[in-house]
Amino acid sequence: MPPTLFISAGEASGEHYGALLIAALRRKLGENAQFFGMGGPRMEAAGLERVVRAEDMAVMGLTEVLLHLPRIYREFRKLKRAIRERRPDVAVLIDFPEIHLRLAREFHRLGIPVIYFVSPQLWAWKKHRIKLVQRYVSRMLVIFPFEELFYRERRVQAEFVGHPLAELPPPAVGAAQFAAENGLDPAKIWIGLLPGSRAGEIGDHLPEILKAARLLASHPGVALEFIVPLAPTLHPAQREDVARLVARHGTGLAVRLVNDARATLAHARASVVASGTATVEAALIGNPFVVVYRVSPLTYAIAKLLVKVPHVAMANLIAGRRVVPELIQRDFTAANIVQQIDLLLPDGVPRQSMIEGLGSIRDALGVRSPGGRKELPGAIERVAAITLEQLGVSLRAAANEVAQS
Numbered sequence: 001m002p003p004t005l006f007i008s009a010g011e012a013s014g015e016h017y018g019a020l021l022i023a024a025l026r027r028k029l030g031e032n033a034q035f036f037g038m039g040g041p042r043m044e045a046a047g048l049e050r051v052v053r054a055e056d057m058a059v060m061g062l063t064e065v066l067l068h069l070p071r072i073y074r075e076f077r078k079l080k081r082a083i084r085e086r087r088p089d090v091a092v093l094i095d096f097p098e099i100h101l102r103l104a105r106e107f108h109r110l111g112i113p114v115i116y117f118v119s120p121q122l123w124a125w126k127k128h129r130i131k132l133v134q135r136y137v138s139r140m141l142v143i144f145p146f147e148e149l150f151y152r153e154r155r156v157q158a159e160f161v162g163h164p165l166a167e168l169p170p171p172a173v174g175a176a177q178f179a180a181e182n183g184l185d186p187a188k189i190w191i192g193l194l195p196g197s198r199a200g201e202i203g204d205h206l207p208e209i210l211k212a213a214r215l216l217a218s219h220p221g222v223a224l225e226f227i228v229p230l231a232p233t234l235h236p237a238q239r240e241d242v243a244r245l246v247a248r249h250g251t252g253l254a255v256r257l258v259n260d261a262r263a264t265l266a267h268a269r270a271s272v273v274a275s276g277t278a279t280v281e282a283a284l285i286g287n288p289f290v291v292v293y294r295v296s297p298l299t300y301a302i303a304k305l306l307v308k309v310p311h312v313a314m315a316n317l318i319a320g321r322r323v324v325p326e327l328i329q330r331d332f333t334a335a336n337i338v339q340q341i342d343l344l345l346p347d348g349v350p351r352q353s354m355i356e357g358l359g360s361i362r363d364a365l366g367v368r369s370p371g372g373r374k375e376l377p378g379a380i381e382r383v384a385a386i387t388l389e390q391l392g393v394s395l396r397a398a399a400n401e402v403a404q405s
Helices: 012-029 041-046 062-067 069-086 097-110 127-136 145-152 175-182 199-217 236-249 261-267 277-285 297-306 314-319 334-344 349-365 379-404
Strands: 004-009 034-039 048-053 090-094 114-117 139-142 158-160 189-194 224-229 255-258 270-274 289-293 326-328
Touching (some): 004 069, 004 097, 012 034, 012 048, 069 097, 090 097, 139 379, 189 261, 199 270, 199 334, 277 289, 277 314, 277 349
Parallel strands (some): 189 270, 289 326
């Protein structure tokens, strides 16, 4: 029988990695290999049979999750039912711990090995969950260097595989082509507005960001255009909601909705970026930016009690210092955004200092051989190799069971 793999991702960044991983595994296993699980349209295009759509599960924050709990629980049960019925040979779970740590328990009960790719941020909060990882996860594959030591000190088989985004070449589309494809004016200064990949995040962030855009656009003698990239995990109705938000809060502004976040970051002069994977993407591309984030007051109050890290933005955590400004909760105001963006638009010390700091983040996320001379295989290829290794163990164990029965 062809091998069957369960692969699951619940957010835009993880869904991107999942699509790359399925493609890498299919090259090695051939077209007969079967992939099923949770994912977005890119994973489906790569060959995943979607039991659950990632866009139906991407909810952030305690109060936000509670509002959607019936739907989330219904989709979760659908995943568990498919796992029990199909019994995959190996499971690869990508980030999204609220769902995936619970699925890991189910896989463990069924004797199916679990590879966890992109660690939950247990080093920041909910450290008690380490017991779940110790018990249910066979291999933990991390994308930030400091995470490997964190897990190994806690008796988890962990390996730093590098960051997939660090290996991507610059976007192939040039500025002129990007402008032509998206109705942009090359004579104007472009500013990226990245309010998040989830519908809830966008609703919380985009109105204030657009208010800042109006203030920026009012500066005399400056011609600006604003670019809002839409995550591929947003379904059509959610994309229409974003367009309505722009129409309501961006009246009179030149705002373009596009489908390519990386090209936006490559060609924008500066950006406003919601905290998350996009901050790493902006750092790797080298686009100067400001980090923003806001959740419900209850979610924030609980997070303040539980989260013990010196920075919110992953880019700053990797650097070990405040490379980019963080405007979180009450500090996230249009006036504060304008104050920070105004420093980054002209050539000068603030802009150059940030660009140099972003370079240090790129260096930290590269992976080299122990001697430092030769690049190791990329993150996705390493995850694929480890998955194949675990798959071989699983298939051999299954064959032995059949032989002994």
